[in-house]
Amino acid sequence: MVVWMQIDYNILIAYGGIAKKFEKGEYVFVEDSMPHFYYQVIEGQVKVYYSNSDGRELTQGIFSRGQSFGEPPLILNKPYPNFAQALTQCVLIKLGKDNLFKILKDFPEMSHRLFLTFAERMYDMATFSAIMIKPRPQEKLELFLRSLRKEIYSEKRLLVPFTRQQIANFTGLRVETVIRELKKMSKENKVSIINKKLYY
Amino acid sequence: MVVWMQIDYNILIAYGGIAKKFEKGEYVFVEDSMPHFYYQVIEGQVKVYYSNSDGRELTQGIFSRGQSFGEPPLILNKPYPNFAQALTQCVLIKLGKDNLFKILKDFPEMSHRLFLTFAERMYDMATFSAIMIKPRPQEKLELFLRSLRKEIYSEKRLLVPFTRQQIANFTGLRVETVIRELKKMSKENKVSIINKKLYY
DNA sequence: CGCTCGTTTGAGAGGACTCAAGGTAGGTGG
DNA sequence: CCACCTACCTTGAGTCCTCTCAAACGAGCG
Secondary structure, eight states, X not given: OOOOOSSOHHHHHHXXXXXXXXXXXXEEEOTTOOOOXXXXXXXXXEEEEEEOTTSOEEEEEEEOTTOEEOHHHHHHTOOOSXXXXXXXXXXXXXXXXXXXXXXXXXXXXXXXXXXXXXXXXXXXXXXXXXXXXXXXXXXXXXXXXXXXXXXOOOSSOOBOOSOHHHHHHHHTOOHHHHHHHHHHHHHTTSSEEETTEEEO | OOOOOSSOHHXXXXXXXXXXXXXXXXXEEOTTOOOOEEEEEEESOEEEEEEOTTXXXXXXXXXXXXXXXXXXXXXXXXXOSSEEEESSSEEEEEEEHHHHXXXXXXXXXXXXHHHHHHHHHHHHHHHHHHHHHOSSHHHHHHHHHHHHTSSOXXXXXXXXOSOHHHHHHHHTOOHHHHHHHHHHHHHTTSSXXXXXXXXX
């Protein structure tokens, strides 16, 4: 299996990238801090999310092996609008901003790749915005579930690999609301709940 | 005054770009349709927004002279997740996808410019996500207002150039809620309302 | 003046959230 | 093998607060 990498590992190292280990729960960056590095995941998972004082959070994305995150603030030299936290023990490559720009200049194909990644990320964010505008929880959940299988054309209902709490964090709802609405949707046969596992 | 252009007018024309007029209210593209063109504003304003069945809408952005919009779906060849509508009478340049890619290949500086634009757009979208997660209207409004003056460091309160309805559309609230909350904030001296005009 | 568009106010209802508590499953250790 | 712990799921009752609906006001304009 070929592992897709945002920027080739060897290039990152050659240009001064350094691997750093993060413990589970450790923050890679926090809201309002200034960016200094480009981050790319070698191992583990990183969650990027917004949070508010109520302890509620909104997950922007979960990034794994090969993916990079937090580039826009770095490029624009603006403070991070969100948090990045290690979901599991992680190994990340850290690379200084100047070196990143050197790579993008020396390797047009990397530049192009990042460009496409940005387009995809924007498309995903747009889908999320569409979720947020829905006033009814059920509509939010339907849109979220549908967005999960964007690439998958299958007749069968597939297991949704998230806990109720994670779904709540993706949709901006509360856990209890997610549970109650999913139960309703199950009765209407819009989803299946078998042994507490959710299928859509 | 130098007008900033995403891609130089002359290049667009040379590569087959065509100017097209849109009447006020006319749609440039609609949700779920497939993209065929790159659009750049020559004159007028275009609003990009999501909408739901309730007639509520969420404004993603308002684009004017020199700005382009709707690129991610075009690049990814995916259906538009939102609507683009002429707010005023407009003139736009339409350019086929292949020709856009030719330009980006032939003019690395245009490519780089679009790259930076993407970074900015993503940053703005991230700020919006942060707005959406706030459960209280007042927090949403504060974040929105703060985001308006991101570049402007001024002591004085500045006129907010949006109607209550537009603010509602940006924050996902209803007009009445916006009005009531702004009134509260005015009492708390967080904003000024002078002669119905809003200052922040 | 009469139209349109934006703003404002009030009353009422719905529904998601809050809070509290209990259930279930999987993993760990004695 | 059982007791315990932790994480996740579930349920119920009650409150709060935004939304809904309806109506009216003000400004600008032909």
